[in-house]
Amino acid sequence: MVARYERIAAELRDDIVTGVHPVGSQLPSEADLAARYSAARGTVRQAVALLAAEGLVGSRQGARRIVLGNARSQSFAELHSFAQWARANGYRFGGQVITQRRRTATAVEAARLASDEVLEVLRLRSLEGEPVLVERTVYADWMARAVEELPPDCESVTRALYDSVGLVFAYGEHLIDAVAAGAHDARLLGVRRGSPLLRQRRITTTYEGRPVEWSDDRYRAGSVAFSIRNSIGANPLERRAGDLHFGP
């Protein structure tokens, strides 16, 4: 069952992408749209709110909505899962577990994952045959067995865990910055020591807010970029100060 407002949003999105409502033009008023789709104004507002969240249209009280862009943004899954992102974009990709072991959690991990023992997995992932990503993931103890049962060359861990134990990643916090490649990472990725890597650190939880994993992913420079579209009013990205060392 697809909601009414989602179908209306899909039609409007289509009209924007195909140029019926070109970039820079005004969208019809809510009243017009409500009449056209024989829906209540509130339903139409839900639809255009979707488009606004995607960055496709902007709005100001008192004036018609304006078309800002015509490319769609992507989903939570594609930010979270390398495999789901690569597949959705038609890339050839692969992955291989390098090392995997259980150990006691550090103090920080224990606090983050609410878990005394953890499973640490080091994976190397490739895009179009080139190694591009070193993934260091620490799983909470209650997840360890399911992860250990995955094949070492499992393509999509996210998908496999959904299929095997019904796990759904529902919420994530991500920190993105740049670091220099250490000797080990450099060898795995085939770059020189000290070359720039794009780092994504993330913690992911279930619907209930239960922490599942803490991961440190490092991409070879030039292989991947993160893209954000945001409009005034609401967006989830912020900047943070890092570990600057001040003073003498």
Place this chain on the structure above:
Amino acid sequence: MVARYERIAAELRDDIVTGVHPVGSQLPSEADLAARYSAARGTVRQAVALLAAEGLVGSRQGARRIVLGNARSQSFAELHSFAQWARANGYRFGGQVITQRRRTATAVEAARLASDEVLEVLRLRSLEGEPVLVERTVYADWMARAVEELPPDCESVTRALYDSVGLVFAYGEHLIDAVAAGAHDARLLGVRRGSPLLRQRRITTTYEGRPVEWSDDRYRAGSVAFSIRNSIGANPLERRAGDLHFGP
């Protein structure tokens, strides 16, 4: 005039931050909240939708909402403007124009900014007295005069342009990746050539979708990170393939 649902959201946010509704606990039902605040259910839903967009609470049809976190996210302005972000976080910061000149636009710039002539500005910005950011910004011709009239040590360009010509940045597209420092950037930032920099490229437009600026900002590694909170269902971040060179 602050909207009713915003005041309700503020109260709920406060209850979450102060531990009245601890992380992992259930939020009261919409009906309860409506009764407590003497508001319609729709208004309460607007309020909790705000909290959900901030990543503070999660929801599933049929079950009570659950508190996921207790830290708030930040605004569009803070992603867009170094100064506004730094000020909001209580950092000492500064800025200085290094070079500034008008020139004809390259083909790419002309397409992006819809402008034949552009104003190119190179700024060095500092945090707590340390240089952390090299900012190369290209402004569309209709913006050039207003930018040229700014003092060279202008702290907040965004704010100054709002005050002088009423310009409001309303929409942005950002690409975030890592690059190696060139000789010039390295000297300005006081790091070695080839060391990792966090790069944020962005194009910003007005409400009407008119492009204002195209900027290439490079942060010293360790000085700043970007942070994203996202929940399943909706978020604006995606990953993109970079300029990988495949094949022989």
Place this chain on the structure above:
DNA sequence: CAGTGGTCTAGACCACGTC
């Protein structure tokens, strides 16, 4: 089965932009 969130309607008033 009862409770809860998700969707939808129909109507109202207000704040803001545009003319």
Place this chain on the structure above:
DNA sequence: ACGTGGTCTAGACCACTGC
């Protein structure tokens, strides 16, 4: 002054969760 989006109400039905 008028049209537009922003807010709010009161009520309805449905899909799903949890007992």
